[in-house]
Structure formats: C-alpha cells, structure tokens
Amino acid sequence: ELKVEQNPLFLSMQEGKNYTIYCNYSTTSDRLYWYRQDPGKSLESLFVLLSNGAVKQEGRLMASLDTKARLSTLHITAAVHDLSATYFCAVDTFTNAGKSTFGDGTTLTVKP
C-alpha cells in the first residue's frame, strides 16, 4: 500500500527565513505533485515532478525529487506572509489511472 508522509505537519516561521518541507513515499511512483490550499479554498497545483533529479522553481518555492530516496522537498526561500497556507504532496503511477495518494499536508504560518 502506497503511503505518503509529510513533515513537519505544522510549521511556523518568520518572514525572511528559509525552510524545507519533506515528502516521503513508500513505493515506487512515477509522478509527484505539490499543491497549495488556502483556508476554506480548493487545491491549487504548484508543481509536477516526473523524473529523478527534477527541480522546479516558482517565485520563492522550489521543489525537487529524488526517486531513489523516494523523497521530495519543497524549499521556501525568504518567506513572506502570502505563503501562509497548507501544502500537500501527492504521488501516483502511470498505471494507476491518475489516482493520487496524498500526504496529510503541512500547514505553514509565516509571521512578520
């Protein structure tokens, strides 16, 4: 059974600081996704990572994938308040009809 674990589950950080969210998954997967969810809102796609060593960046967020370690990281650089949200990673396989397994999410609070 595929399991996805994120840590930390809660993260409070100061503006301007850097931090990393980790996403581990238990079995070989082909695609890894990062989503953002604001309180009371739907999920917004941030990144799709498909291959070992893949790195994608958007603004202050950078995601990377190590398929051998079954690990993805979401790195936050110089955090700002607008990044406060819950971040989910999810994985699926090419043969799994797009059925993603989600982690429980990391709730990030950026304080001034």
Added chain:
Amino acid sequence: NAGVTQTPKFRVLKTGQSMTLLCAQDMNHEYMYWYRQDPGMGLRLIHYSVGEGTTAKGEVPDGYNVSRLKKQNFLLGLESAAPSQTSVYFCASIGGWSFEQYFGPGTRLTVT
C-alpha cells in the same frame, strides 16, 4: 472556460436523507475523481471514472455511489447520509500528459 465546477457549495442534511453532488468540467477531460477532505487530513479518494459510462471504487467508497452518464459530468450520491459523512468534498479532473489534477471549489456537507 469555467474549469471544474461543483454544485451545491454548502449543504446540511439530516441523518438518513439522500442527496446528489454534481461535478461538471468543460475541459474535455477523460478522468474524473471524487475526494473527501476531513479536518487536518489530506484528500481520500472515494470513486473515480476513466471515461464516460465507467466508474470505479477508490479508497473510501462505502456509503457513496457515482455515475458518469456524460463525459463532462460526474455525480456523487449519498443514499442515506450519516454524520461520519460530514466533510468537504472535492471533485477533480485530469488533463494533459502530466496528469495534473484540476480541482473544483468544493462542497461543504454537514450531516446532523
């Protein structure tokens, strides 16, 4: 394009009542999904469909039924609502080579 829409946005049911949630997408996507999200948790897959006329069970299908009579619509039914079905329900569809999921705005359901 409206993307993925869900109807209704909010609903309160009494135990034992029935209802149908409607998901519609205008992106001509083949694959559609129903998830539920409970507080502090990630999304769990209820049912999914890989094309018009097809449906399949996900991780937590008990108490729910689905239908995909038209490609653009995916209906989720609760025949006899229970308090354990109080949750936020998200519909999603998949498009493109990356299998990136596009989520609807969610339906907040309370069963008393």
